Each structure stands twice: as structure tokens, then as C-alpha cells.
Amino acid sequence: MSAESILRGIVALVFAALLSLVTTPAARELAIRLNAIDVPKDDRRMHRDPVPLLGGLAVFFAVCATSLLFGARDSTVASICLGGAVVVAGGMLDDLFDLPPLVKLLFQAGGCAIALLFGVRIEFMSIFGGNYFSLGPVGNIFLTALWVLLMTNAFNIIDGLDGLVCGVSAISGGFLVVTAFLMSEPQIALLTAAVVGACVGFLPFNIHPAKIFIGDTGAMFLGFALSILSVQGLFKTHMLFAFLPPIVLFAVPLFDTVFAFFRRILKGKNPFEGDKGHIHHRLIALGFSHSQSVLVLYAFCAIFGSSSLVLVLFDLPRALITLGVGLLVLLIDCLLVIKNGKQTMVDGSLPRSPGAEKNEDLQHGSNERKGE
Secondary structure (H helix, E strand, O other): OOHHHHHHHHHHHHHHHHHHHHHHHHHHHHHHHOOOEEOOOOOOOOOOOOEEOOOHHHHHHHHHHHHHHHOOOOHHHHHHHHHHHHHHHHHHHHHHHOOOHHHHHHHHHHHHHHHHHOOOOOOEEEEEOOEEEEOHHHHHHHHHHHHHHHHHHHHHHOOOOOOHHHHHHHHHHHHHHHHHHHOOOHHHHHHHHHHHHHHHHHHHHHOOOOOOOOHHHHHHHHHHHHHHHHHHOHHHOOOOOOOHHHHHHOHHHHHHHHHHHHHHHHOOOOOOOOOOOOHHHHHHHHOOOHHHHHHHHHHHHHHHHHHHHHHHHOOHHHHHHHHHHHHHHHHHHHHHHHHOOOOOOOOOOOOOOOOHHHHHHHHOOOOOOOOO
16 A cells, blocks of 8 residues: 555545534534424433434535545445435435435435445455355345445444444444555545544534534435445455454444344334334443443444454454453443442433533424424
8 A cells, every 4th residue: 555545545534524524513504494403302312402413414525525536436436425415315304304214214225226336246255265256146236235224224223322423433434444555445445534534523513412413314324335335345355254344343333233123023113113222222221421321332343443453454363352352341441430430320311411501592493393
């Protein structure tokens, strides 16, 4: 990998961050004008004050503008920008009108179809190192679509705490950038750096207490974009069990989604109906504060990201050791926090956010479409 490619990636990351930073206030103003306000309606939501949505518009704009300016205009850029536009449109309509899950899925499928038309494919799989086998035309379309839709929904599902989905995307994306550089994939590294930068630029407005939410507009787009980038990058690694690195890298959102799906089915509930069984809900129930829960999940992402990187660079045994040591250290830290009583919320109740007074005016004039 040349020094020029690394420099271009750094410039792309910084540019995307600045672009997201300066356009987020405009997205917030637009959300207020369109009355796209998340008014808490139940105890599943982790905020108590109305907060504008549509922050994902700034992230989407930053990623696409940076990709077109600094990256090669290839099928990957077209998939992220054009397919992402369809996904963002569905997310924006959901932020405005609270769409049924099936309608959102149709928008996600539309974005996925565009990516497939541009040639985004998991065309082969490696199980034992260099022994590849073709998935065939039907198999590669099915597996690619399954991965894209799973990732798109996974990142949307974990969007339950201030700064969570943006931070998870930035951390996971950061490890994907490093992996792409090591695999001599400068285009994938640059495009992923744009995603990371857009998330970093948005985070100052989204950390607790959030001034704006990324909404389904942004959460679905981040999952969609990272799924495309992982298909074009990680799934093509020449290593033992080539499908493992992307699964390990995105383990936190993927586990939460799959676990939620089967948990609801086993309880006889609609698998697409929200509940309070997500990882962040469980952390808060254990006594962690809002911010502590986010940091714990950031740490999980960093541990799985490190393990994925070790898996690509070395082998499965060393990746498992990295994962085990990391999880053990994190577990000890979490137990110490609980034991020493450093958490700010013991029973899961939420204090009024410091910015509550500033958000009071958002509730006036709202039809509480998110609260109906």
C-alpha cells in the first residue's frame, strides 16, 4: 500500500468529518421544520425529551460527497450512493410517518437490488484457505441480499442509545479501513474512511444528551454502506474461513439482531415488534448509566474488531485468544463498576437530561407521530 493511498484515506476521513459536522445543524433545522421529532411514547425509549430526527441526511451527504470527490467512481461508489439513496428515502419516510416494518423492508430491498445490479456479489466462499467454491448465480445473489438486509436492519436495531450506532459504525469501520489497507484495497479503505469520518463529525451532536438523532435515515444507511464495503472487501480475503472476519467485526449488531429475532419468536411475539430485551436495555437494567452502557458496547466493538484484524493477519487460534482476553478484561471492569457502585442508575430509571429545557419547544406543535 502506497503512502499516497494512505494520505488520500486520511484526507477523505477528515473531509467527511468536517462535512458532516457543518451540515448536521441544517439537518436538525430541517427535522424541526418537517416536524420529524422523536417524542418518547414508551419505556423502551432511552430518552425523556423530544429530539429531532433526520441526522442521517448529514451522514449520507458527507459519505457520498467524499466518495465522489476522492474515490474512483466505480460500482462500489454507485451502489453506496444510489442504493443508499433508496434506503435513506425509506428511513426518512419512517422518521416522518413511522412506516410499517414491511414497507421499510421494501425500501431496503430496493437499495439491495441496485447494489446487485452494479455487481456487488459474494461470488465465492473459502472454507479451507485457498480452496474456493463458487456459490453460483442464485447462491451469490441470495447470500449477498441476506447479508445486506441483515446488516441494514442490525444497525437500525442497535440504535437505542445516544451515540451508539454512530460510534459502533466508526469503530467497526475503523478496523475495516485498516484491514482494507493491509489487503491492498485502497478504494475500499478510502470509502470506509469516508463512512468513519461522517460518523465522527456527527457524534458531537449525538452524544448524550443528544441534540439530534441519526434516525432510521442514518442507521439503515450505515448498515447498508458497511455491508456493501464488507462484501467488496472482507468477504474476498484469502484465508481460512473467509466468511468469519466480517461476522466477527460486526458481531455486536449482528448478535443483538439475531438474538432479538429468535427471542421474540420463542415468546410468541412478532419478530419485528420492539421490546426491552436488547443489549443496551440489559446493561441499563444491570445498573449502568446511559453513557456507561454506550462505552461498554464501544469496548465490545473494539474487542471484536481487534479479533477480526488478528484473524485476517494471523490465524483463528490467535484471534480466539485476543477475543477471550479482551472479553475477560471487559467483564472484570464491568463487575468492578457494578460492585463499587459507580453507576448512576440502579433501577433503570432515566434522569432528566441536562438539555431538557432546550428541547421543550420541540414538543410544542408536534403531532407526536412517534408517540401515537
